[in-house]
Amino acid sequence: MATKRADLRPVIKLRSTAGTGFTYVTKKNRRTSPDRLVLTKYDPVVRQHVDFREER
Template sequence: MARSDARPIVKLRSTAGTGYTYVTRKNRRNTPDRLVLRKYDPVIRRHTEFREDR
């Protein structure tokens, strides 16, 4: 069964410059612009913003 294009896989890259990434899926219909989430970065051991990287 093929995956739908309505929910593509996106990479979330840390804005702290550590190079750490999360991989998640998002719904393009509900969030057409780039995703920004506040998540834990284990390299610097703090919560920081993660932005969608294409």
């Protein structure tokens, strides 16, 4: 049985939009941000900052 904490803050993968396949792993709060997350982070493969989108 899942705990309340695991239900509210699931672990998600952020995949690079540059097409390199590089990912970050983070948690997000479902109540405050129910939509898919988009963050600008550093992609070391292309050596620049690009958008990372939430993957399910």
